[in-house]
Amino acid sequence: MASLAQQFTGLRCSPLSTSRLSKPFSPTQTKTTLLPIVSASVISNAQTKERLKLKEIFEDAQERCRTAPMEGVSFNLDSFYSALEKYDFNSEIGTKVKGVIFHTDNKGALVDITAKSSAHLKVEDACMHKIKHVEEVGLVPGVKEEFVIIGENEDDDSLILSLKTIQFELAWERCRQLQAEDVVVKGRVVGANKGGVVAVVEGLRGFVPFSQLSTKSTAEELIEKDIPLKFVEVDEEQSRLVLSNRKAMADNQAQLGIGSVVLGTVQSLKPYGAFIDIGGINGLLHVSQISHDRVSDIATVLQPGDTLKVMILSHDRERGRVSLSTKKLEPTPGDMIRNPTLVFEKAEEMAQTFRQRIAQAEAMARADMLRFQPESGLTLSSDGILGPVTSDLPVEGLDLSDLPSAVVTE
Numbered sequence: 001m002a003s004l005a006q007q008f009t010g011l012r013c014s015p016l017s018t019s020r021l022s023k024p025f026s027p028t029q030t031k032t033t034l035l036p037i038v039s040a041s042v043i044s045n046a047q048t049k050e051r052l053k054l055k056e057i058f059e060d061a062q063e064r065c066r067t068a069p070m071e072g073v074s075f076n077l078d079s080f081y082s083a084l085e086k087y088d089f090n091s092e093i094g095t096k097v098k099g100v101i102f103h104t105d106n107k108g109a110l111v112d113i114t115a116k117s118s119a120h121l122k123v124e125d126a127c128m129h130k131i132k133h134v135e136e137v138g139l140v141p142g143v144k145e146e147f148v149i150i151g152e153n154e155d156d157d158s159l160i161l162s163l164k165t166i167q168f169e170l171a172w173e174r175c176r177q178l179q180a181e182d183v184v185v186k187g188r189v190v191g192a193n194k195g196g197v198v199a200v201v202e203g204l205r206g207f208v209p210f211s212q213l214s215t216k217s218t219a220e221e222l223i224e225k226d227i228p229l230k231f232v233e234v235d236e237e238q239s240r241l242v243l244s245n246r247k248a249m250a251d252n253q254a255q256l257g258i259g260s261v262v263l264g265t266v267q268s269l270k271p272y273g274a275f276i277d278i279g280g281i282n283g284l285l286h287v288s289q290i291s292h293d294r295v296s297d298i299a300t301v302l303q304p305g306d307t308l309k310v311m312i313l314s315h316d317r318e319r320g321r322v323s324l325s326t327k328k329l330e331p332t333p334g335d336m337i338r339n340p341t342l343v344f345e346k347a348e349e350m351a352q353t354f355r356q357r358i359a360q361a362e363a364m365a366r367a368d369m370l371r372f373q374p375e376s377g378l379t380l381s382s383d384g385i386l387g388p389v390t391s392d393l394p395v396e397g398l399d400l401s402d403l404p405s406a407v408v409t410e
């Protein structure tokens with residue numbers, strides 16, 4: 001019995017009880033006492049048949065595994081490759097993939113991008129700024145990010161990733177948006193050359209020509225200082241970023257408005273006028289706007305370093321230029337030549353008079369519009385503002401007899 005059981009490796013069967021067979025047979029035993037022996041014999045025969053049946057099943061299974069292992073199995077080798085392709089991704093250079101960082105060291109980070117092998121993010125490709133360790137920019141195990149594939153490691157066929165490339169793309173996009181919105185930004189000057197200074201804006205290095213600098217400071221004095229800038233050219237394909245400090249300062253001065261009086265300092269003299277620094281931006285005081293009297297030599301009236309009050313005549317935001325005048329501030333013609341101190345004392349008063357004349361001219365223009373274009377459906381309020389005709393106006397209309405006549409020039 002034991003030898004038959006040993007033929008089936010791995011099978012375990014409880015041994016037959018031999019407690020009753022261990023005693024010698026006595027002639028005095030009745031038929032009843034023999035029943036346990038007969039029952040044991042029957043159980044032994046049934047177990048033998050079951051073991052033989054299991055042996056046949058195991059042998060058949062072993063033969064099928066050797067000759068036809070995939071027979072009767074719904075998930076075959078083709079199904080495996082199909083499933084693998086389903087979860088595969090494009091590993092070409094330039095492709096963006098999502099991954100999870102699971103290890104970092106001084107060389108960079110290992111990233112799980114659900115590929116056949118992990119990908120590597122080098123420390124120099126982890127940020128657009130210079131760093132020594134990826135954890136300096138928050139790249140620690142468990143962090144999920146979007147990366148771009150920039151290469152392949154020939155040693156182990158693993159992919160090389162970059163975050164810096166994506167950051168540069170976002171920075172260029174941000175600069176294009178800021179240029180479209182025509183906003184003023186802060187830029188830090190980090191270098192200089194013979195043509196201008198280099199400033200960093202949104203992480204990108206841009207060039208500011210000397211012609212677009214409105215400050216009197218030298219390039220060396222501007223290093224590591226923040227200056228206001230506006231975008232002139234944003235060209236990602238050519239890696240060209242041109243900025244202007246002059247346009248930014250002109251935009252800041254625009255809030256003063258035409259007719260505002262500002263304090264300025266004479267920077268330089270030219271035959272056609274004087275350049276005045278009015279709080280960080282160069283304004284031009286043309287020779288014709290110095291005085292009502294003719295000025296043949298500017299140096300007889302102004303000198304570099306002089307402080308004076310000037311009035312803003314106009315500002316060109318696109319070209320970053322501001323036109324100035326002291327002529328409009330003269331109480332009487334020629335005072336800027338004979339008594340400039342008086343001009344500066346009366347500057348605000350004369351500027352107010354100038355603004356009133358401008359407002360009066362605008363009111364006259366509005367009146368002329370109503371007088372010659374009644375079909376326009378507009379009316380003139382008491383403060384000179386045009387608007388639609390309202391029901392509270394008199395039926396006969398407005399009385400314009402008290403308004404001054406329009407001045408017509410040939």
